[in-house]
Amino acid sequence: MHTVGELLRQWRRRRRLSQLDLAIAADVSARHVSLVETGRSNPSADMILRLADQLDVPLRERNRLLLVGGFAPRYAERPLDGxxxxxxxxxxxxxxxxxxxxxxxxxxxxxxxxxxxxxxxxxxxxxxxxxxxxxxxxxxxxxxxxxxxxxxxxLAEVRALLRGRITRQLAVAPDPELAAICEELLAPGSEEAGxxxxxxxxxxxxxxxxxxxxxxxxxxxxxxxxxxxxxxxxxxxxxxxxxxxxxxxxxxxxxxxxx
CATH class of the missing domain: 3.30.450.180 (Beta-Lactamase)
Structure with missing residues (x-):
């Protein structure tokens, strides 16, 4: 199981930011970011959310970060028809x-x-x-x-456009079910898009x-x-x-x- 520091490091790398980049954006020291990522410092819930905000982590994954860090989730998930x-x-x-x-x-x-x-x-x-x-x-x-x-x-052009859009979405917020749909229906074909x-x-x-x-x-x-x-x-x-x-x-x- 990943620690909160390891998960934050994954998100930072996914966003292609250095520790210094993240530190400046979050108004903390680069040393503190390093200590959090390596597990030598246990971040508070507010610090987790501050870093997650700068990393544009989806709310669902922010809850996961909080849980792994030992805190209660902050974001509800209510049905749209509720x-x-x-x-x-x-x-x-x-x-x-x-x-x-x-x-x-x-x-x-x-x-x-x-x-x-x-x-x-x-x-x-x-x-x-x-x-x-x-x-x-x-x-x-x-x-x-x-x-x-x-x-x-x-159709070939539309498929290519959808593939590009969902690929970018998965890069921002990975999701196994959406990735499976993409692999099933949006695999590159031999036809060239117009x-x-x-x-x-x-x-x-x-x-x-x-x-x-x-x-x-x-x-x-x-x-x-x-x-x-x-x-x-x-x-x-x-x-x-x-x-x-x-x-x-x-x-x-x-x-x-x-x-």
Whole structure:
């Protein structure tokens, strides 16, 4: 079992910081950082959290550091659909509704969909029922041949983009289950990803449904200063039309739904 000093050293190396870098950022001496990492000094709970904050350690792992250091966890993990996070859930629901007629959804740290707006529903028509059983994994939904994969025109490019994004996420916050998903579904293929046109503001996902192409790009929104593990690990994925034709499709579909 690792000591708290060994775990802090792992996080420091993961962030590619020297002991001096961390010491300056945390306003402590480099000698003290060295003593903590080697186990010759037992850090207080506040010191553990001060160092963890400078290392951008996820809240879940900060709790682990505290436990290993002999202290009680500081951060709760409440369900998003529970009373304790009602205000945050309502805020997210408003964001999702406000984004209609364009699709938006909320994913957790393993890319499971925990909330979505009505504009997502048409994309799920024809998806194999077992892929829609909770928890619905967004990566599996998008890349499984029984999911959205047959409708994604630039599938190789999307797969490469997802692989890069999840690889960066795992570098920041390792997770065995997400790593397994990445290995299963995002292994590099022999096909080469295409190059986006210079006019694109972001690399789009290009869907084809019944002869119509929809071009979408996405943005990611997270909570700025979460104190709950659940909020620390969720993100809102919002999709926008990448051209006028795609925008017109969503606007017409929304008008038809309201008629």
């Amino acid at each position: 009373d304790g996070l009602a205000a945050a859930r309502d805020a997210v629901a408003r964001v999702l509704r406000a984004h209609e007629p364009y699709p938006a959804l909320v994913i957790d740290r393993r890319w499971n969909i925990v909330m979505s707006n009505r504009a997502v529903d048409p994309f799920l028509a024809g998806v194999a029922p077992d892929l829609l059983r909770p928890p619905i994994n967004m990566v599996r939904l998008g890349l499984d041949p029984r999911g959205l994969a047959p409708h994604i025109v630039n 190059h986006p046109a210079e006019s694109e503001i972001a690399v789009p996902m290009i869907f084809r449904f019944g002869g119509r192409e929809l071009r979408l790009f996405s943005t990611t929104t997270t909570f700025g200063t979460p104190m709950d593990i659940t909020l620390d690990e969720v993100a809102v994925e919002s999709y926008y039309p990448a051209d006028a034709e795609s925008a017109a499709h969503f606007t017409a579909s929304d008008a038809h739904a309201e008629a």
